[in-house]
Amino acid sequence: MLDVATEAAYPPFILGKSRFEQSTFYGRFRHFLDIIDPRTLFVTESRLKEAIQLLEDYKHGTLPPGITNKELWGAQKIKQAIIHPDTNEKIFMPFRMSGYVPFGTPIVVGLLLPNQTLASTVFWQWLNQSHNAGVNYANRNATKPSPTSKFILGYTGAVISAVSIAVGLNILVQRANKFTPSTRLLIQRFVPFPAVASANVCNVVLMRHGELEDGIDVLDSSGQIVGSSRIAAKHALLETALTRVVLPMPILVLPPIIMSVLEKTSLLRSYPRLVLPVHSLVCLAAFGLALPLAISLFPQMSEIETSRLEPEIAARTTSRTVVYNKGL
Incomplete structure (x- = not known):
């Protein structure tokens, strides 16, 4: 029964496919x-070399006997x-997709802290966009070399846009006298979403x-490069x-809603020191x-x-469709 279950979970292996x-x-x-599994952050150098060698053996038809699909x-x-996948180089741990949640959650908690000052708003937006810039660059399509100057330009633009939007929205909320203090606090908790969402788009485009x-x-059905396409890039x-x-959306919208409910409970009212740990767990789950x-x-x-x-x-191939690495 176990073998049948394993066979269903691990179909015949095809290199490069999911x-x-x-x-x-x-x-x-x-x-x-599977890709974002944080356990892969703890893979040792020797284990990584073994994995790469095993895939090379499969590619060249020299697999040792007894190797399973699993x-x-x-x-x-x-x-x-x-x-x-394009450079065949190791991605810096905080910028891997498997490191996005563990390294990004403290930043999300910081973004959603209530009663933000101008300095704290600027700091957390800068840190968030710095992390995003690193993730976007590290997981880009790297089939073409990109000069460092473009990275610096993109990074600067992304940070400026994020900080400007967040600070501008906070100032608008603070000057809205018709809101009660409690309403103003609730609205301020949602300010990070439009700031981060719009800045994320700028970040991707600029980076x-x-x-x-x-x-x-772009590659044809046999995996051969057909050409370099700007349309595919768009x-x-x-x-x-x-x-x-x-x-x-879920990261910056759900936690404020959930926390506004939890903070009214007798537990968090009696033990206010639990607010930050509970807030962190809610952010981690949402992320x-x-x-x-x-x-x-x-x-x-x-x-x-x-x-x-x-x-x-299009004239270089007879394939009806081609594929390209979108990047993450």
Whole structure:
């Protein structure tokens, strides 16, 4: 019975493919739950080398006897979580998708702290967009080299936009005399969402603007590079930007609602020191749910009809569709 269950959970291994169906949202959700598994942060260097070697052995048909599909899928999960698919280099731990929730939750807690001062608002928005900039850059489509100057320009623009929007909204709320103090406090708790959502879009576009200029590689059904397409790059950035708008919704909207209810309970009224730990747990739960939901909206290896690409690229292949790495 166990063997049957294992066989169902781990189908025959295919290098570079997901063990979950990528044409459905549920399949992509399960796939990205695998990708963001924080346990991969603790994989040792020797274990990573073993995983990479196992995949190389599979690729060259030299697998040792007795290797199971489960072991192969596990090896690929480790490699995908740590190694960038285009550069084949290790991604800095806080910028991996598996590190997004553990390293991002303290920042979310800071963004949602009540009674923010101007200085604290600026600090948390700067820290959030700095983390986002690192994640966007580390998980970009890297088939084309990008100069450091573009990274600095994108980072500066993203931080300025986030801080400007957040500070501007806070000032508007504080000057709205018609609101009662309690209403003003509640509205201020929701200020981070429009600030973060709009800044996230700026962040993605500015951090990956080079893709719009140079294009990204598109591959045919046999995995061969057909050409470098600006149209595919636009689709990649649009899809990624949409996920960055959806991502902060549960993270920055649900915790204020939940905390406004919990803070009225006798437990938190009697023990106010519990407010911050409870707030942190609520943010962690919301973040842990929101990330896989948001990045599951589109497959990482997205597909586009060849007829929609530049004519010179479409003329190079007989494939009806091509794929490209959307980035995360």
